[in-house]
Amino acid sequence: MRRNILSIFGTRPEAIKMAPIVKALEADPRFDSHVLLTGQHMQMLDDVVQMFEILVWRDLNVMKHRQTLPYLTAALATQISDALAELQPDMVLVHGDTTTTFMGALAATYAKIPVSHVEAGLRSHQKFSPFPEEVNRMLTDQVSDLCFAPTEEARQNLLHAGIDTSRIDVVGNSIVDAVHMALPHLRAPDMMSKVRPGSPMVIITAHRRENWDTGIAIFSDALVKLSSSHPELTFVFPVHLNPVVRETVFGIAAGLPNVVLTDPLPYFDFLYLLEHCAAVLSDSGGIQEESVTLHKPMLLLREVTERPEAVTSGWVKLVGQDEDLIVSSFEHLVASGFVVLGADGVNPYGDGTTAVQILARIDDYFNATH
Ligand code: UD1
Ligand code: UDP
Numbered sequence: 301m302r303r304n305i306l307s308i309f310g311t312r313p314e315a316i317k318m319a320p321i322v323k324a325l326e327a328d329p330r331f332d333s334h335v336l337l338t339g340q341h342m343q344m345l346d347d348v349v350q351m352f353e354i355l356v357w358r359d360l361n362v363m364k365h366r367q368t369l370p371y372l373t374a375a376l377a378t379q380i381s382d383a384l385a386e387l388q389p390d391m392v393l394v395h396g397d398t399t400t401t402f403m404g405a406l407a408a409t410y411a412k413i414p415v416s417h418v419e420a421g422l423r424s425h426q427k428f429s430p431f432p433e434e435v436n437r438m439l440t441d442q443v444s445d446l447c448f449a450p451t452e453e454a455r456q457n458l459l460h461a462g463i464d465t466s467r468i469d470v471v472g473n474s475i476v477d478a479v480h481m482a483l484p485h486l487r488a489p490d491m492m493s494k495v496r497p498g499s500p501m502v503i504i505t506a507h508r509r510e511n512w513d514t515g516i517a518i519f520s521d522a523l524v525k526l527s528s529s530h531p532e533l534t535f536v537f538p539v540h541l542n543p544v545v546r547e548t549v550f551g552i553a554a555g556l557p558n559v560v561l562t563d564p565l566p567y568f569d570f571l572y573l574l575e576h577c578a579a580v581l582s583d584s585g586g587i588q589e590e591s592v593t594l595h596k597p598m599l600l601l602r603e604v605t606e607r608p609e610a611v612t613s614g615w616v617k618l619v620g621q622d623e624d625l626i627v628s629s630f631e632h633l634v635a636s637g638f639v640v641l642g643a644d645g646v647n648p649y650g651d652g653t654t655a656v657q658i659l660a661r662i663d664d665y666f667n668a669t670h
Contacts, residue, residue: 472650
């Protein structure tokens with residue numbers, strides 16, 4: 301009997317990390333795969349869906365300009381519930397820690413549909429950092445029947461949260477599967493014409509809600525300083541479409557000769573840049589895992605991280621919102637020729653078989669329960 305699995309996602313990082321799982325479900329005769337896009341993101345989501353050629357059952361298109369958390373939460377609760385009532389899947393898959401993640405899991409729970417949480421168990425242990433992601437993942441883990449933890453650290457967090465060991469599997473992170481799928485397709489994007497030949501590239505991104513008040517301005521000020529003291533480097537900053545982020549970044553860092561501010565790049569273009577860059581400065585979750593996977597030094601523009609294994613591996617260094625620390629840490633990287641001594645080659649996020657492991661566990665779940 302084929303099981304009907306509904307994958308629900310709505311933002312760029314969820315789509316990237318769900319793509320390998322959805323492609324595996326589409327190809328597997330044990331399952332009928334359906335995808336419900338919430339459309340929490342629009343352009344940034346569509347890029348990924350097209351690139352991985354994901355078959356979409358329904359797109360709720362909930363995104364509004366400058367949407368608020370209460371708006372998103374309410375819209376998602378009712379619209380996901382309506383879609384579940386129509387499709388009546390055997391299981392719902394959600395990913396990560398966005399508002400789509402938690403509302404997908406909650407709506408499925410209200411409909412008494414089993415929930416699997418991909419990338420379960422990440423914790424910063426600080427309620428408001430990152431915000432609202434820490435709360436979303438705690439709540440999602442609690443209502444999930446299967447928790448797919450990427451690492452042993454994440455499994456320990458789930459056990460401490462009182463989640464029974466029988467609900468937890470350590471399967472690596474599907475970002476590694478996604479990187480493996482994408483690497484053979486990477487080609488230099490058009491925007492590379494803005495990077496002076498031979499000039500080492502530094503990639504920058506920032507978007508976290510808890511950095512809106514001061515953090516993003518501090519990073520932008522640091523960028524102004526670093527780009528002026530290092531004319532030999534090119535700083536490429538694909539600026540998130542969130543208007544709060546754009547106003548700050550363009551207000552401070554536009555017009556600098558060796559800084560390229562672009563719109564968000566399609567995933568394969570962005571990965572090309574990552575593969576060819578010297579270093580990364582970012583507050584992103586997923587880019588921490590990609591930096592470790594591609595062996596790129598990254599300065600993490602946050603006070604805490606839910607990805608301690610990225611720091612332990614040596615590739616990621618926490619620099620918070622301290623402009624002096626950002627600048628001095630970057631100078632240290634430059635002085636070392638962007639070589640991180642002692643950084644580990646073993647990938648804590650696995651070997652790119654996360655999707656296969658997840659499908660096997662879901663199959664076991666149905667064989668055991670039905
Ligand atoms: C969201 C997630 C965050 C995740 C991030 C990944 C929540 C609350 N936040 O943050 O966890 O790390 O995505 O990028 O779930 N916009 C567009 N086009 C797009 C996408 C966004 O115009 O394709 C603009 C819209 O004005 C939108 C705003 O950005 O209202 C904010 O989008 P939203 O999803 O609420 O928050 P993000 O900051 O993107
Ligand atoms: N990314 C992308 N284009 C860009 C910037 C980032 O495709 O211009 C990808 C990046 O490779 C990573 C993901 O987006 O896989 C991270 O998304 P984001 O930082 O928005 O969210 P987070 O991971 O912090 O939740």
